[in-house]
Amino acid sequence: MGICEAGLVQVLNEDGRVVGEQPQNLSDAQLKDLYRRMQWARLFDQRAVRLQRQGRIGTYAPLEGQEAAQVGSSYVLEKGDWLFPTYRDLAACFNFGLSYTSALLYTMGHLEGGRLEEGYNLFPISIMIATQLPQAVGAAWASKLKQDGRVALVYFGDGATSKGDFHEALNLASVLKAPVVFFCQNNQWAISVPLSKQTGHTVIADKAQGYGLPGVRVDGNDVLAVCQVAKEAVERARRGEGPTLIEALTYRLGPHTTADDPTRYRPAEELEQWKQQRDPLRRFRLFLEREGLWSEHEEEQSAAEFKTVMDEALKKAEQTPRSQLHQAFDYVYTNPPQDLLRQKEEVLSWTQRKGSVSWHN
Amino acid sequence: MAQLTMIQAINQALAQALDQDPAVIVFGEDVGKNGGVFRATDQLQARFGEQRVVDTPLSESAIIGSAIGLAVNGMKPVAEIQFMGFLYPAMDQLASQASRLRFRSAGRYALPLVVRAPFGGGVRTPELHADSLEALFTHTPGLKVVIPSSAYDAKGLLLQAIDDPDPVLFAEPMKLYRAIKEEVPEAPYRIPLGQARVVREGRDATVLTWGAPVWLVHKLAGQLQQERGISLEVIDLRSLIPLDEETIMHSVSKTGRALVVHEAVKTGGFGAELASRIMEKVFLYLHAPVMRVTGYDTPYPVPQVEDEWLPHEERILQAVHELLDY
Ligand SMILES: Cc1ncc(C[n+]2csc(CCOP(=O)(O)OP(=O)(O)O)c2C)c(N)n1
Numbered sequence: 270m271g272i273c274e275a276g277l278v279q280v281l282n283e284d285g286r287v288v289g290e291q292p293q294n295l296s297d298a299q300l301k302d303l304y305r306r307m308q309w310a311r312l313f314d315q316r317a318v319r320l321q322r323q324g325r326i327g328t329y330a331p332l333e334g335q336e337a338a339q340v341g342s343s344y345v346l347e348k349g350d351w352l353f354p355t356y357r358d359l360a361a362c363f364n365f366g367l368s369y370t371s372a373l374l375y376t377m378g379h380l381e382g383g384r385l386e387e388g389y390n391l392f393p394i395s396i397m398i399a400t401q402l403p404q405a406v407g408a409a410w411a412s413k414l415k416q417d418g419r420v421a422l423v424y425f426g427d428g429a430t431s432k433g434d435f436h437e438a439l440n441l442a443s444v445l446k447a448p449v450v451f452f453c454q455n456n457q458w459a460i461s462v463p464l465s466k467q468t469g470h471t472v473i474a475d476k477a478q479g480y481g482l483p484g485v486r487v488d489g490n491d492v493l494a495v496c497q498v499a500k501e502a503v504e505r506a507r508r509g510e511g512p513t514l515i516e517a518l519t520y521r522l523g524p525h526t527t528a529d530d531p532t533r534y535r536p537a538e539e540l541e542q543w544k545q546q547r548d549p550l551r552r553f554r555l556f557l558e559r560e561g562l563w564s565e566h567e568e569e570q571s572a573a574e575f576k577t578v579m580d581e582a583l584k585k586a587e588q589t590p591r592s593q594l595h596q597a598f599d600y601v602y603t604n605p606p607q608d609l610l611r612q613k614e615e616v617l618s619w620t621q622r623k624g625s626v627s628w629h630n
Numbered sequence: 631m632a633q634l635t636m637i638q639a640i641n642q643a644l645a646q647a648l649d650q651d652p653a654v655i656v657f658g659e660d661v662g663k664n665g666g667v668f669r670a671t672d673q674l675q676a677r678f679g680e681q682r683v684v685d686t687p688l689s690e691s692a693i694i695g696s697a698i699g700l701a702v703n704g705m706k707p708v709a710e711i712q713f714m715g716f717l718y719p720a721m722d723q724l725a726s727q728a729s730r731l732r733f734r735s736a737g738r739y740a741l742p743l744v745v746r747a748p749f750g751g752g753v754r755t756p757e758l759h760a761d762s763l764e765a766l767f768t769h770t771p772g773l774k775v776v777i778p779s780s781a782y783d784a785k786g787l788l789l790q791a792i793d794d795p796d797p798v799l800f801a802e803p804m805k806l807y808r809a810i811k812e813e814v815p816e817a818p819y820r821i822p823l824g825q826a827r828v829v830r831e832g833r834d835a836t837v838l839t840w841g842a843p844v845w846l847v848h849k850l851a852g853q854l855q856q857e858r859g860i861s862l863e864v865i866d867l868r869s870l871i872p873l874d875e876e877t878i879m880h881s882v883s884k885t886g887r888a889l890v891v892h893e894a895v896k897t898g899g900f901g902a903e904l905a906s907r908i909m910e911k912v913f914l915y916l917h918a919p920v921m922r923v924t925g926y927d928t929p930y931p932v933p934q935v936e937d938e939w940l941p942h943e944e945r946i947l948q949a950v951h952e953l954l955d956y
Binding site: 327328356377378379380382383396397398400428429431432433434459460461462466467468528529533534591592593594596597598600601608609612616619 | 665689926
């Protein structure tokens with residue numbers, strides 16, 4: 270698949286040279302900030318994979334390779350906007366206010382791992398595929414009714430476009446002219462199923478046509494292009510002109526999750542090609558270095574800074590007391606029925622008796 | 631005879647079904663090249679080709695819906711739903727369509743389809759992967775619900791389910807996939823649906839269970855016998871629909887006491903169905919009310935607390951204690 274094919278929005282080519290419209294709206298400081306966020310996302314990801322291997326966190330879905338798509342798109346949101354992520358969108362979540370500690374607690378299987386920072390309209394991570402799309406339409410619809418000027422950005426993969434929820438969401442959003450941006454990270458694999466077996470068409474952005482909304486295809490490994498395209502879609506939504514479907518063409522460099530073995534289904538050459546030539550960090554760094562905005566020294570300094578932040582977050586997560594089952598009962602209903610409260614009491618009494626009485630002794 | 635794990639036994643059953651009957655088609659997400667996320671379909675595509683072992687798009691509703699069409703048109707679809715929780719998006723096709731096609735067509739169309747779905751706890755999966763949803767489907771007339779707890783049973787029951795002219799939900803306890811190895815005959819064999827297995831005979835109380843808890847209860851029964859001289863009869867129901875009432879009632883009228891152990895949440899669970907049937911049929915034999923040890927009425931919880939949430943040793947022992955001392 271040629272990455273420079275027609276219809277693909279690109280600002281930087283694979284060597285970090287400007288081939289599209291140079292972004293006017295980003296200051297030097299913002300350009301550096303964008304890179305640093307991508308670098309930190311990758312460092313978090315690599316650390317998380319190591320922590321999983323050490324048994325310190327549970328199953329983890331790596332995002333390596335998708336940093337530009339996630340950082341570029343979430344960068345253009347404002348604080349009161351809505352973000353609907355999947356399990357692979359932590360880079361976007363971090364941009365939007367999720368703490369590293371929360372993310373770690375989540376993968377440690379902690380009850381509180383689902384609690385997101387107050388004041389941010391960040392929806393819980395979606396595990397079920399595509400369920401978050403109609404939900405994002407609803408949030409956007411509410412914003413439209415309330416006229417609060419907020420926009421909803423919803424992430425999903427190429428696999429999600431096969432689900433009924435994808436089609437129902439696009440259709441409904443279009444009818445309502447809801448201020449929502451559908452952001453597909455086409456990383457070309459849904460676990461072991463390649464795009465060619467997911468859809469009979471090759472361009473996901475084209476699917477927008479059937480629903481009467483604009484579809485844009487962007488080089489998802491080009492952070493400036495992603496930023497540009499997302500900004501236009503968000504502004505369009507905010508102006509009341511309705512939804513946009515963005516397809517960011519990218520690649521998952523790692524396994525589907527830490528429990529998956531991609532060598533069973535994915536050609537090694539394909540992976541190598543994306544790794545060597547199309548790495549989103551490499552491309553942007555080459556650009557910044559040429560502009561005199563980034564250096565090896567800054568790379569190291571920023572990595573060292575991340576390490577301190579990450580160590581602190583990990584320490585905090587590991588020092589958080591383990592979840593207790595009785596706490597689970599508090600999150601089922603706002604006003605729990607008596608019967609559930611009795612079950613909670615039973616659990617509490619088990620906790621108290623633990624160790625003291627063992628009936629079969 | 632080879633020693634096989636449950637997942638190997640399932641793989642062998644699928645291979646033999648594909649081999650014996652050209653109408654059998656196996657399909658679902660990642661079942662082809664990857665051989666399924668648990669390897670239940672390992673090597674099947676290489677052996678039988680892409681027309682018979684098919685990687686589908688990520689579309690549960692389309693998987694079950696198309697299985698209905700395949701089945702009415704002469705095929706025997708065996709669909710894999712990657713985890714039982716992912717049946718929710720296919721609920722319409724399975725619960726409101728597949729289950730009642732025979733009824734709707736006044737017997738014109740039978741639906742020989744099997745839906746395989748891993749489920750069950752203790753494996754530290756993400757949300758909606760472990761939920762035990764069997765009661766949703768026993769509450770759906772027209773479906774059969776089969777749950778093997780051993781490698782031997784898995785093979786025999788799966789081959790039988792594939793032969794069955796009606797839709798069968800074949801729910802596979804994930805935790806048991808690789809936990810045990812058993813002698814499994816190479817030649818195809820079938821175990822009739824609706825025949826419970828008496829795992830262990832006993833006098834003092836009957837424990838009714840299915841899926842992963844069968845092994846836990848069996849182990850505890852052994853301990854209780856040895857340490858306290860308590861004799862439990864343990865019954866693995868193997869299929870909930872059809873239900874082997876005869877074995878259940880025979881056992882409960884013999885022991886006079888019944889305990890149901892299941893992983894699914896308590897309220898509206900299949901344990902409630904068993905309790906009321908026992909009341910209807912053998913009330914006068916009972917020395918104590920039917921008791922239940924089940925999951926609690928919360929969504930399936932996060933890994934840190936799931937061991938405590940699932941029916942565990944101490945809760946089962948306590949219930950046996952209450953049952954005997956009632
Ligand atoms: C409804 C549903 N079906 C199946 C799954 C199992 N599953 C988890 S991720 C995945 C592939 C998703 O692919 P895609 O949408 O492309 O996203 P990616 O993982 O590539 O980011 C599958 C089949 C699920 N989580 N939910």
